[in-house]
Amino acid sequence: MSKKIEAPTLEEAYKLASKELNCSITDLEIEIVQNPSKGFLGIGKKNAIIIATCKKKEQNDIKRELEKKEDEVVEKTQETKPQKVEETIKIEKKEIIKPEEKPKAEVKQTIVKEEKEKEPKETQKLEKRFELPQVKDEFQDFYKESVSIEEIAQTIENDINDLFKYSCFDIEKIKVKPYDENTVLIEFSGADSALLIGKEGYRYKALSYMLFNWVNSKYDLQIRLEIAEFLKTQEEMVKNYLKPVIEKIKKEGRGQTKPLDGVLIQIALKELRAEFRDKYVAIRTNRQGEKYIIVNQFNKKNEQ
Numbered sequence: 001m002s003k004k005i006e007a008p009t010l011e012e013a014y015k016l017a018s019k020e021l022n023c024s025i026t027d028l029e030i031e032i033v034q035n036p037s038k039g040f041l042g043i044g045k046k047n048a049i050i051i052a053t054c055k056k057k058e059q060n061d062i063k064r065e066l067e068k069k070e071d072e073v074v075e076k077t078q079e080t081k082p083q084k085v086e087e088t089i090k091i092e093k094k095e096i097i098k099p100e101e102k103p104k105a106e107v108k109q110t111i112v113k114e115e116k117e118k119e120p121k122e123t124q125k126l127e128k129r130f131e132l133p134q135v136k137d138e139f140q141d142f143y144k145e146s147v148s149i150e151e152i153a154q155t156i157e158n159d160i161n162d163l164f165k166y167s168c169f170d171i172e173k174i175k176v177k178p179y180d181e182n183t184v185l186i187e188f189s190g191a192d193s194a195l196l197i198g199k200e201g202y203r204y205k206a207l208s209y210m211l212f213n214w215v216n217s218k219y220d221l222q223i224r225l226e227i228a229e230f231l232k233t234q235e236e237m238v239k240n241y242l243k244p245v246i247e248k249i250k251k252e253g254r255g256q257t258k259p260l261d262g263v264l265i266q267i268a269l270k271e272l273r274a275e276f277r278d279k280y281v282a283i284r285t286n287r288q289g290e291k292y293i294i295v296n297q298f299n300k301k302n303e304q
Contacts, residue, residue, distance in 0.1 A: 002053045009036050010048045017052035029053040038206060149178045152219050156184060160211075169195060183222040186211060193228045201263060204230060208263070231263070238267045246275055249295050254279075259290035268293055 003020055007013035010032070018025045034049040157176035164174060171190035179185040188196055197204045208225045215223050225231065242257070249255040260268055265283060272293055273281045280298045285291050 002051050004033075004049065004051050006047050006049045008047055010050070013048045013050045014052075017050065021052060021054045023054035027055050029055050038209065149181065149184070149221070152221065153177050153184050156186070156215060156219070160186065169193070171196075179224050183224055184215065185224045185226065188225075188227040194230075196227050197230050200261070201230070201234075205263065234263055235267050238264055239271060242268060242271055246272075249276065249279075254294075254296040256284075256294045257292050259286065259288075259292045261291070265291050265293065 003017060005013045005017045005020070007016050014025050014028065014030070017023075017028055017030075021028070029052070031051040032048070033051060034046060036048040037046040153176045157174065160174045160176065164171065169190070169192040171188055171193050175185075175187045175189075177185050195203075196207060198206075204225070204227060207227075208223070211225060212223050215221050238260075245255060245257055257268055257272075269281065269283060272295060276295055278298075279295050281293065281295050283291055284294050
């Protein structure tokens with residue numbers, strides 16, 4: 001039985017499908033109809049849509065159908081010889097069990113193996129020598145080895161300014177420069193730059209997510225997004241909040257923060273991990289879906 005599921009993310013869609021079909025996620029056969037999208041600055045958001053089928057249930061249905069067929073055949077052929085009954089059952093099995101039920105990966109591996117055995121040994125050696133992962137590793141390190149972070153920052157700056165020159169916001173030229181060896185600083189300023197932050201920072205989070213996915217996937221770098229000193233203000237606010245929390249953790253050996261949202265949770269996580277390098281520091285989610293940070297000892301597995 002297949003079921004169409006819609007949810008904000010693929011992970012939530014898988015969980016919902018597992019619940020509704022009463023089936024483990026590992027036993028689900030998933031067809032993705034629509035990938036989720038957060039859109040641009042909250043516009044054009046799309047939910048994930050999947051069609052889920054429980055493989056185990058289908059196998060059980062086939063098994064029950066097979067048993068039913070066997071019972072019918074036995075009833076019809078009670079007066080015939082046992083050998084004829086067995087032959088009839090085998091024929092019925094062939095009709096029910098389709099060739100497609102054999103895993104495609106297994107069939108493909110068998111074909112490839114047979115073709116490899118037919119090929120000359122010299123050809124197999126050459127293929128082993130030039131494996132794809134070696135080419136991929138070299139490609140991943142291309143920017144690190146041949147292009148400096150200053151040159152990458154300049155390229156990112158040109159591309160971002162080309163993107164925003166048609167926007168309706170009155171902003172100055174966007175500046176991009178190295179922050180450290182693995183991070184670039186992206187700065188927005190101008191009369192309308194504060195509008196890019198949005199209510200409760202929702203536009204800031206959307207823009208940060210979009211820029212990070214682009215820069216990290218293409219250049220393997222982190223980003224630090226500063227809009228009208230928003231990030232600087234948030235960092236100062238979080239540091240002031242964490243002072244008594246840090247003192248309490250030093251006295252008691254453990255503790256946690258209040259629920260924090262968006263960029264605040266990431267700033268707090270960075271500060272606490274820098275302060276407590278010998279402790280377990282991680283983000284947790286409460287029943288209301290709010291995120292907070294816990295700090296305790298590494299060896300207390302039941303508290304992690």
